[in-house]
Amino acid sequence: FALVQLAVDGLLVALAYVLAYRLRFDGAVPLRYEDLRDATLIPLVAGALVVFALFGLYGKSWRHLTGSDYVQVGYAAAVATLVLPAFNAVFQPVVLDLAIGSTVVGVPTSIIVLHGLLSLLLVGGVRFAVRRFYERPPRGFHARRGARSVLIVGAGDGGRLVLREILRNPGLGLRPVGFVDDDPRKRRNRVEGVRVLGTTDDLARILDEAEPDEVTIAIPSAPGVLRARVVRACRERGIPVRTLPTVFELLQTQGQLVRQAREVRVEDVLGREPVRMELDRVGAYLTGEVVLVTGAGGSIGSELSRQIARVGPRRLILLDHAEDNLFAIQSELADDRHVHPALLAAVLADCKEEERMREIFAEHHPTVVFHAAAYKHVGLMEANPVEAVRNNAIATRVVARVAGDASAKAFVLVSTDKAVAPATVMGASKALAEFAIEAEQARFPATRFNAVRFGNVLGSSGSVVPIFRRQIARGGPVTVTDARMTRYFMTIPESVQLIIRSGALGQGGEIFVLEMGEPVAIMDLARAMIELSGLVPDEDVAIEVTGRRPGEKLHEDLFNAYERPLATQADKIQQAGRATLDPRSVDAMFDEIGLLVLEGDAAALARKVSELSTLHRSVQEPAEVSRGVRARERTV
Incomplete structure (x- = not known):
C-alpha cells in the first residue's frame, strides 16, 4: 500500500501548490509566476515525497494511525514546505530579463505559507478521512432491532x-x-x-x-x-x-x-499479578506426543486438556471415571474447540484398577502422562479415609508404575500444599502420592517423574470461592472457620501453566512449587466477594466464624521443614530440594497401607499415615542438591 500512499500524497502536494497560486493571485496568475509554478512543480512534489518518507509516513496503514502519527505529518509538511524556496534559490529555474539586466523570479512568501497550510490540510485530512471511514461507516451506526x-x-x-x-x-x-x-x-x-x-x-x-x-x-x-x-x-x-x-x-x-x-471475577481483587507463560513455548515438548490426562473431566484436568489440545499433540487421551464429566470435556473439545475427533480418545476407567490401566497403555501407548485424578474435598476425605488413600495414593502409584513399565517419557503428578506437613487424611494421601512417584523414579529412570505442588485453585469445584458465592446468593451468612486463617491462591490457568511447564523441567524425581506471593486472608477474601456482589459486609451479608475443623491449619506452607526452596530455570517456579527416599521404605509403607485399605481399617490407617514424617531422612540433603545450592551461593 506504500505505492498507493505515495501516489495520493504526490497528487495532493501538487494540488496544494496549484491552489496556493490561484488563491494568492485570485485566479489570475501572472505569466512569470505560471512559468515558475510549472518549473518547480515536479521537483517540489519529488522533494516533498522524499521528506515524507524520511519522516516515516509510509510505515503503516492509514486506518491504524494514532495521534503521534498525525504529529509526524505536521512536522513532515513543515519541512517539505522549505523544499520550494531552497530549490528556487539553488537552481533559479525562472529568470526575468529586464532593461537594466536579468533577475531571478522568487517564490512569494504568501505562496510558501499557503502551500504549507494546504499540504498539511490535504495530506493530514485524507489520512483522517480514511481512518474515520473504517472506524465508523459513512452512513452512520444503526443498531439492529432488539439491541x-x-x-x-x-x-x-x-x-x-x-x-x-x-x-x-x-x-x-x-x-x-x-x-x-x-x-x-x-x-x-x-x-x-x-x-x-x-x-x-x-x-x-x-x-x-x-x-x-x-x-x-x-x-x-x-x-x-x-x-x-x-x-x-x-x-x-x-x-x-x-x-x-x-x-x-x-x-x-x-x-x-x-x-x-x-x-x-474475584481474582480481580486478589492483589497479585497472575503468572503468565507462553503456552506455545512452554508446551512445545508436547507437540507430536500421545498425551494422557487422568481426571480429565475435573476442574484442573479439563483445563489441562483444553490447553494441551492447543499445542498439537499427536493424540490426546481423556481418562475419567465420571461419565458426565468425561462426555462434557470430549464434546467441548470436539464441538466448540474444533479438535478433530481422530485426535481424541475418551476413556472411561478407574485409576485404581491396575489391569484396566495396563489395557489403556497397551492400546494407546501414551508418552506423557498428567495425573490429575484425585479426591480433594478435605471434609469428605476425613469421613472416608480409606477411599481417600485408595484413590489419591494407591491409584497414583498404580498409574505411575504402569507408565514406567510402558516406558513413558514423562509423568507429572498434580499435588497440593496440603501435602506439606499433612494434618488431614487428604493431605497425607497426597504426600504419599509424592513419595510414590519419587520411588518410581528410582525404579524407572528412563521415565521423568515430577510432582507439581500449589495452593488453592480459584473457581475449582469445592474451593472456597464457589462456596462463598452460593452463600452470598442465598443471603448469607458467609462462613469462615477462623478469622486469622490464610491461604495461598492461584487461578486455574496459572495452575495448568505450571503443570505443563514442569513436564519439561528437571531430570526426574523433583517437586516443583509455584511462587505464589503472599497468602490471602480468608476473611479479606470473604469481604471482597461480598462487596463484588454489590453488598455491604456485616450489614447486607453476615460473616460467621464457625471454628476450625479437625486437622485444619491456620496457615498452609509450600515446603516441609526438611525441604529447601531451590531456584529453577523457569521464572516463578521453585523446586523443593529434599533428601532422596529409599524406594524400599516407600514400598514397605505402601504394603502396610494397602493391607489396611483392603481390610477397611480406618482407625489403623489414620495412625499409619500419621507416621509419614518419619519416612524422610529428616535433615541431610542429597549431595546433588547441596552442590546445586553451593553453586548458586557462589554465583550470588
Missing part, C-alpha cells in the same frame, strides 16, 4: 476500543447509551459521538435515567474499590456487569473484542 443498551464505564483507550467494536459490528446486538468516567474534563463531552454522562459518583442517577441493559467496565486495570462501587450500584437494579479483559487475556483468545468481555 441491548450498554453503558460503558471508562472513556479512555479501553472504552474507545469497546465503542468502536460496537459501532463497526451492528450484528453484536449492542447499542451504546453513554460513558461514565471519573475525569472531570470529560464530563458532558462526546467520545466518538457518545456522551460522557458523569462520574462513578453519579452512577446511581445515570443508571436510573439511562436504564441500560448491561454495564461494561472498560478499565482492565481498575482497582477493586471502583469495581465494587459499579457492581453494587448495578446489582441493586438487577443490571449485569461485565469487565474488559487484560491485554494478555485478549492475546490468548481469538474473536472480537466485545465478545471477550467477561463477568467480574
Whole structure:
C-alpha cells in the first residue's frame, strides 16, 4: 500500500501548490509566476515525497494511525514546505530579463505559507478521512432491532476500543447509551459521538435515567474499590456487569473484542499479578506426543486438556471415571474447540484398577502422562479415609508404575500444599502420592517423574470461592472457620501453566512449587466477594466464624521443614530440594497401607499415615542438591 500512499500524497502536494497560486493571485496568475509554478512543480512534489518518507509516513496503514502519527505529518509538511524556496534559490529555474539586466523570479512568501497550510490540510485530512471511514461507516451506526443498551464505564483507550467494536459490528446486538468516567474534563463531552454522562459518583442517577441493559467496565486495570462501587450500584437494579479483559487475556483468545468481555471475577481483587507463560513455548515438548490426562473431566484436568489440545499433540487421551464429566470435556473439545475427533480418545476407567490401566497403555501407548485424578474435598476425605488413600495414593502409584513399565517419557503428578506437613487424611494421601512417584523414579529412570505442588485453585469445584458465592446468593451468612486463617491462591490457568511447564523441567524425581506471593486472608477474601456482589459486609451479608475443623491449619506452607526452596530455570517456579527416599521404605509403607485399605481399617490407617514424617531422612540433603545450592551461593 506504500505505492498507493505515495501516489495520493504526490497528487495532493501538487494540488496544494496549484491552489496556493490561484488563491494568492485570485485566479489570475501572472505569466512569470505560471512559468515558475510549472518549473518547480515536479521537483517540489519529488522533494516533498522524499521528506515524507524520511519522516516515516509510509510505515503503516492509514486506518491504524494514532495521534503521534498525525504529529509526524505536521512536522513532515513543515519541512517539505522549505523544499520550494531552497530549490528556487539553488537552481533559479525562472529568470526575468529586464532593461537594466536579468533577475531571478522568487517564490512569494504568501505562496510558501499557503502551500504549507494546504499540504498539511490535504495530506493530514485524507489520512483522517480514511481512518474515520473504517472506524465508523459513512452512513452512520444503526443498531439492529432488539439491541441491548450498554453503558460503558471508562472513556479512555479501553472504552474507545469497546465503542468502536460496537459501532463497526451492528450484528453484536449492542447499542451504546453513554460513558461514565471519573475525569472531570470529560464530563458532558462526546467520545466518538457518545456522551460522557458523569462520574462513578453519579452512577446511581445515570443508571436510573439511562436504564441500560448491561454495564461494561472498560478499565482492565481498575482497582477493586471502583469495581465494587459499579457492581453494587448495578446489582441493586438487577443490571449485569461485565469487565474488559487484560491485554494478555485478549492475546490468548481469538474473536472480537466485545465478545471477550467477561463477568467480574474475584481474582480481580486478589492483589497479585497472575503468572503468565507462553503456552506455545512452554508446551512445545508436547507437540507430536500421545498425551494422557487422568481426571480429565475435573476442574484442573479439563483445563489441562483444553490447553494441551492447543499445542498439537499427536493424540490426546481423556481418562475419567465420571461419565458426565468425561462426555462434557470430549464434546467441548470436539464441538466448540474444533479438535478433530481422530485426535481424541475418551476413556472411561478407574485409576485404581491396575489391569484396566495396563489395557489403556497397551492400546494407546501414551508418552506423557498428567495425573490429575484425585479426591480433594478435605471434609469428605476425613469421613472416608480409606477411599481417600485408595484413590489419591494407591491409584497414583498404580498409574505411575504402569507408565514406567510402558516406558513413558514423562509423568507429572498434580499435588497440593496440603501435602506439606499433612494434618488431614487428604493431605497425607497426597504426600504419599509424592513419595510414590519419587520411588518410581528410582525404579524407572528412563521415565521423568515430577510432582507439581500449589495452593488453592480459584473457581475449582469445592474451593472456597464457589462456596462463598452460593452463600452470598442465598443471603448469607458467609462462613469462615477462623478469622486469622490464610491461604495461598492461584487461578486455574496459572495452575495448568505450571503443570505443563514442569513436564519439561528437571531430570526426574523433583517437586516443583509455584511462587505464589503472599497468602490471602480468608476473611479479606470473604469481604471482597461480598462487596463484588454489590453488598455491604456485616450489614447486607453476615460473616460467621464457625471454628476450625479437625486437622485444619491456620496457615498452609509450600515446603516441609526438611525441604529447601531451590531456584529453577523457569521464572516463578521453585523446586523443593529434599533428601532422596529409599524406594524400599516407600514400598514397605505402601504394603502396610494397602493391607489396611483392603481390610477397611480406618482407625489403623489414620495412625499409619500419621507416621509419614518419619519416612524422610529428616535433615541431610542429597549431595546433588547441596552442590546445586553451593553453586548458586557462589554465583550470588
